[in-house]
Amino acid sequence: MRTIFFILQKEFLQIFRNKSMLPIIFVVPVVQLLVLAFAANYEIRNLSIDIVDHDGGNWSQQLKGKLLSSGYFQLYAQTGDNAAFEDLETNKADLILTIPPHFERDLVRDGEAKVQLLVNAINGSKAGLAAGYAQSIIGDFNRRIRLDWLALDEDDAPSHFDMSFRYWFNPRLNYKHFMVPGILVVLVTLIGAFLSGMNIVKEKEIGTIEQLNVTPIRKHHFIIGKLLPFWIIALFELAFGLVVGKLVFNLPFEGSIGWVFLFAAVYLVVMLGLGLLISTFTETQQQSMFVTWFFLIICILMSGLFTPIESMPEWAQRITQFNPVAYFVKVMRMVMLKGSGWEDIRMDLGIMVVFAVGLNAVAIWNYRKTV
Amino acid sequence: MQPIVVQHISKSYGKVSALRDVSFTVGPGELFGLIGPDGAGKSTLFRILATLVLADKGQAFVNGKDVVKDYRAIRREVGYMPGRFSLYQDLTVEENLRFFATIFNTTVNANYDMIRDIYEQIAPFKDRPAGKLSGGMKQKLALSCALVHRPSVLFLDEPTTGVDPVSRKEFWEMLQRLRQRGIPILVSTPYMDEATLCDRVALIQNGALMRIDTPTAIVEQFSTKVWAFRASDTWRLIRDLRAYPGVESCFAFGEFLHVVMNADPEKVKQDLITEGHTGVAYQPANAGIEDVFMALMRAQTEIS
Known part of the structure; x- marks a missing residue:
């Protein structure tokens, strides 16, 4: 335990000393939310x-x-x-x-x-x-x-009937209420998968792993010490993004925000596992970034964030069943717009736990083999 | 108990064999040098002893513990300085030192006597990021970090490569002091002049040890006569001497050329003057460890 604490201490020191890190944590979410939420507009006027x-x-x-x-x-x-x-x-x-x-x-x-x-x-x-x-x-x-x-x-008058609509869960069809939770998912995903993977590969790239391996640090100490900071930062980021969403877009919080965080906590373990897995295959931060990007672009485009999953061909819909991003986007919207609770999300949460265990098992097994 | 015992270690990466049947022992308090050019297999040997790589064949023991079975215990007891600078460049000198102390469950203060001599030289820069130190400073910091947990054996892989001559000299003085404390040190270097500072050296080439002995013994056993030649145009002299019948080897050694040959030096001198060389002079030379190395290297190449 003490060893993990010392690694964490070192990690946070390095993360906050990194000049690009603070802007990534505080500026990127604001910019993404403001720009993307206004630009990814489905209403067409004029x-x-x-x-x-x-x-x-x-x-x-x-x-x-x-x-x-x-x-x-x-x-x-x-x-x-x-x-x-x-x-x-x-x-x-x-x-x-x-x-x-x-x-x-x-x-x-x-x-x-x-x-x-x-x-x-x-x-x-x-x-x-x-x-x-x-x-x-x-x-x-x-x-x-x-x-x-x-x-x-x-x-x-010839007999006729009138139709009237009412849009449930988003009565004014405010697309921002629909987009912002999804964009928050993307943000959390980027931190979870990208930064964590790069952070591990960095030790290989600059050679410090060589020195670390000749110390009493065990592999699980190292993995936990490297991943936990990003788990914390990503959850913080989610909270920060939700506050911005509330202040700027008056985002509705129909359901309990606790469910969002519970789901995010498990979801992040999946993403950190993905980062860890990719880091075992790659030698440099650049490689790790490209490989992660490849997976994430597919996951994000097929997550239902921009286009509804229901309108995808059937084979694509089947693929999205293995896409963790799609689950988080769905749960996020369900909880925030519809007020879903435990009964509604427990299936998705269960699937996420399976992903988390499975992906991390593969990642750790592969990590043991390589280093 | 010998602190370092290496028995018939072999290791290959694919078709390239990095180490071939290497055996040696390092005694208590001994400063043992591995001398060889780049790519000779020195780093692979260090990585096997530091429990980072498994050997294909053979066994190795550090403090009597098997590097494969007891790797965890060995990691607590050795100080390892990899050939490549492997500290956190974005952490300061002090933070690096503290980190490596804490992960060994100790503190800098508890072991300060161990590192005082070295650390005091870099202490004025303790708030500077390690990446911004000069080459010599980096190596001193790396040595401090390798010593901060009071290791009972030291592995230093090319600690003076890329370091200026003054810092190199200081570094070796520090090693001498550590030896006086009774810590056995295995150190590798591509610099022949550093070999004479070791208690014993092993000459390594293409993954095989060519000779293990004290530096003086190695030189004394070297039977061939070495001649030192000089002339005003050194470059032409090398070319002409190498082409001269009976010359076995010829390489630059300071302002002289060390030549091993089966010819009468006086006749060689006359022939050189005939060929248009000016300022030709020769004298018998004391064979250095470099001469031995060159001769052994040539012998090994001829065999293979």
Whole structure:
């Protein structure tokens, strides 16, 4: 025990003497949260729209007014067909609404009229959203016309039903409440896997392991002494990030924060194990960084942080069952947004414990063999 | 009980054999030198004795303990200074020393008498990060760290490589003082002049020991006559002498060239003057340990 204490003392001395360490601990989370949370935005506003109005009547004016007042669209130009298409090609307009000639006449006479919507689909998700917004606004407009114009009397109106939505757990669809917990997971992961692995490899790289091995320090002393500081720092980092999230984004804390920390504590053991395992395969900090990066980029992209796991192909979904990052992202969101408790997270926690034991067993076994 | 006993140790890395059937013993309080060029296998031998590497064949004992079975006990009793500077460059002199004292469950103060002579030389820099010390200072710190737990055997792997001549001399004076305390020291060096400061030396080349004896005995046994030659153009002299029939070896030794040959020196001198050399002079030379080493090396190469 005393030996571990002395190693810890030395580690903290070195960590805080490292000039890049304090910024990593205090500046990086703030910057990541502020920049990423604002930039990784799923809401699309201010789509620029070109309107080609061949009709110019009262109804087409109303339709335009409704689109532009929705807040999603901003008129780029109201021009002819060719000019509008050029705007779409040069990326100045995201979509074109074409109102044909005799729009109003057809609507009144035949009870039917057509409008055309052209959407720039270079960015698929943006195009989908733009089309969706426009469709729902036009559909809404359509219903009103039928009520106002065709069935003059409310009672004579053809039977229809209205839908109303309510988004549970994130009523205003505030994507920041959704993203911030996920970004905190990434932060904690970086410290757990990257820094710990590099810290162990550093002893090999600068040769101090040679001196340490000819001392009474046992391997488990060394491993615990090297990993524990990052376990502590990462948990501190999580707390710090949650405080920033609360202050800046008014992050909801629906569930008990204790569950988040309990899960994080186990999750970090998994990540430290990954760092340890990689350190047994590599000789320099640079190698260790690249290998860790390879694993983490896959884990993070497949964690459901940016794109929902449910929309992945089935084989990919199966892979995510072995992705610890995905579990932590899920649990973090469940606890913070939904207020989940022990009953809801115990399965995930159990899986995480299995990962922690398994990965560390492999890492330690491999470590014993190599050094 | 002999503090260090090495019996028929062999070790190879893949196809390269680093050590071949090496055996020697170091007696109590003896300063034992391993002399050999880079890549001779010195560091491998140190790593086997320091319990860091397992030998393929043979046995080794430190303080009577087997380096394989009793490695844990040996690690408490030896002081090891690796060939490469292996302290924490970002910790200060004092922090390094304290760390290595504490992990041996002791304190700097309890063993201060052990390191006083050495540590006092670097004490003015005790708040400086180890990475910012000069080469000589680094080695003194490394020696202090290796001594701070009162080891009963010292392994020093090339402690004076990359160190300036003054610090080298100081370092060896410190080793002499440690020997007076009765601590057996195994030290390796590529510098032949340091060999004469050891009680006994082992000459090692290509993983095999060529000779083990006291430095004086090694030189005395060297039967071949050595001649020292000089001329104004040393570089041309080396070239011409090496090409001269009957010359076995010729290498620079200070301002002279040490030459081993089966020829009459007077005739060689005349021939050199005919070839256009000026200032040619010769005299019988006292064979140094370098001459012995060169001769043994050549003999070994001829055999293989």
